Amino acid sequence: MTEAQKQKLEQQLWNIANELRGKMGADEFRDYILGFIFYKYLSEKQYIYANELLETEDIKDYALITDEEDIQAIKEESLLKLGYFLRPDELFSELSRKGNADTEEESNFILEDLQGILNSIEQSTMGTESEEDFNELFEDLDLNSTKLGRTVEARNTLIAKVLSHLDKIDFALEDTNADVLGDAYEYLIAQFASGAGKKAGEFYTPQQVSKILAKVVTLDKKRIKSAYDPACGSGSLLLRIAKEAEVSNFYGQELNRTTYNLARMNMILHDVHFSKFDIKQEDTLEFPQHLEERFDVVVANPPFSAKWKGKNNPLNETDDRFSQYGALAPATKADFAFIQHMLYQLNDSGTMAVVLPHGVLFRGAAEGKIRQYIIQEQNYLDAVIGLPANLFYGTSIPACILVFKRCRVHDENILFIDASQDFEKVGNQNALADEHVDKIIAAFQRRENIDKYAYLASLDEIRENDYNLNIPRYVDTFEEEEPVDLEAVVNELRTLETDMQETDTTIAGFCQELGISSPF
Known part of the structure; x- marks a missing residue:
């Protein structure tokens, strides 16, 4: 990824973050946007790894897998390799699609689904070596906070909009030689720090x-x-x-x-x-x-x-x-x-x-x-x-x-x-x-x-x-000032005095012509 592409990604993520900015303080909307980015990252890593496991299978797209035995087999491998697991219907792209659906057949309400998925990610690690690293990792994402919207519908609309924007961004996770998302995440942390003041x-x-x-x-x-x-x-x-x-x-x-x-x-x-x-x-x-x-x-x-x-x-x-x-x-x-x-x-x-x-x-x-x-x-x-x-x-x-x-x-x-x-x-x-x-x-x-x-x-x-x-x-940083030429300063003062006297005489002449008293 070029420097220009990297900067574009950073700006895209910052613009998405600003969708939440008007609702809450910098330290609060930081937790939401970074949490959503993290969910997308986990989802994409799961999708990429699952597809690697499916290379020799008839269905090679993990998002299309419905067979429970296949899902459980992928889960076992994922917990060893990734440390967590997401089902096909829990993938970020699927939740984003549902949140922005506009049909009579499917509700676009996703708050409960999102909370369930975040809980499921943590629960998938229970009893494994990664349990401590994922325990209560999403606890700061309060999806019921009125700071996201005064009504449930308003909160759902805002979150669906943010997820939709994030879903359109390619994190380039398959490029193993680049740490694009990691660098962008660092950029966001720095931006939040600059706006969070003392905290x-x-x-x-x-x-x-x-x-x-x-x-x-x-x-x-x-x-x-x-x-x-x-x-x-x-x-x-x-x-x-x-x-x-x-x-x-x-x-x-x-x-x-x-x-x-x-x-x-x-x-x-x-x-x-x-x-x-x-x-x-x-x-x-x-x-x-x-x-x-x-x-x-x-x-x-x-x-x-x-x-x-x-x-x-x-x-x-x-x-x-x-x-x-x-x-x-x-x-x-x-x-x-x-x-x-x-x-x-x-x-x-x-x-x-x-x-x-x-x-x-x-x-x-x-x-x-x-x-x-x-x-x-x-x-x-x-x-x-x-x-x-x-x-x-x-x-x-x-x-x-x-x-x-x-x-x-x-x-x-x-x-x-x-x-x-x-x-x-x-x-x-x-x-x-x-x-x-x-x-x-x-x-x-x-x-x-x-x-x-x-x-x-x-x-x-x-x-x-x-x-x-x-x-x-120990380190002497004293800078000596240029020596002052006192003779030059005296001559400059004399010149200024002469100029002032000439100016005073000129002003007095103008006052005499105008028939008014001279100030001197």
Whole structure:
């Protein structure tokens, strides 16, 4: 698919989304349109796979199969291969046709059918390996919500219209070399994030920031056994890693139930097999779900300075993730708690990158103590990358990326990069262009001083600064102003004074000719 075709698909999907936009807020209509797209995706994957199984049969079109034995045989194979099952009469195209039928013989009422199909998809997985990945996946699609229409007929009409528009779009799923729908889905998630304000930070990391994190943790790696995100949101950051290297297994945890559902959908839509990802829904700091695992790569964009129980939970004092540092992150700022958790989950040769507010670089008290321990005792911190302000939805504060390695090659220094001035304006947001990302990655790879951009600080220098990592302490971005020529300024003032006197004389002459008093 060409770039123009891709953009056309994205625009088509956004236009369809706008059918719902006038009815509800961005975060609400997001759940509906992404849910409908996901249903269409599952349906088309089922149709394609079933037709493959029917290649040697008399009836080769799955939509025409009526024999129950054939349907059950296809179901058994589908549950192994796809992890779910749809009957021929449950296919998206069939439901869309019925919803837009206009005959006396057939009712176009599809709300109950649609709800039944969504329930059936989940129920088809019960007792199988994919059950957890599909459990209550469509729970946010409330087809009885008055936000879709005040009457049942109005809701039915709107949904039938949306399904009809979607049914006309070719997702090109048979092109195994392209991830057309996955990319379009990412586009929609980004569009919803831009309109969701503060809530967007719960589920989306700007694509270019994700790219930096993914490139940093995959440098010189073509294959990664396991990638983990303890605050995975929609899963986009994990999936971004797969664009840089081959990932065998994805792991993630997400607190928000709706976002957790979105992450599972996103994985499946990007053709990640249900056996290759394990996304859990729970509070990562209080109830970690993968604590016995160790990962090759760990990435995260956790909520900035979130609250957590800290000392209010006595168990944290003896928790292996936190106990060795001699302090717990403050209850009002969980930033270092996430860092400690992530370091605990990182394997001995792993790399970790996390996006955090600048406060983690210089705040004192418990955070200062933890920061010092990580640098002085563990020597895990490898690089600090300062980003521009106003990159993230929901907050305008500048952020930074901290890169950690358990087995550092350059263990005598820490690299500082100040990329805070490199951005472009996109509406009300700042954004990173490809050249800005490339510049950061190039500096990270070169690992040497670059005037006013990068600085390699020795551990002794860090120690002398009392483990304060504030970037301006290391990267000097001061620009000297041009020296002022005072003699030239004086001469210019004299010239202006002469011009003003001449102008005053001219005005006085005009006033005399008019027979009025001069203002001078």
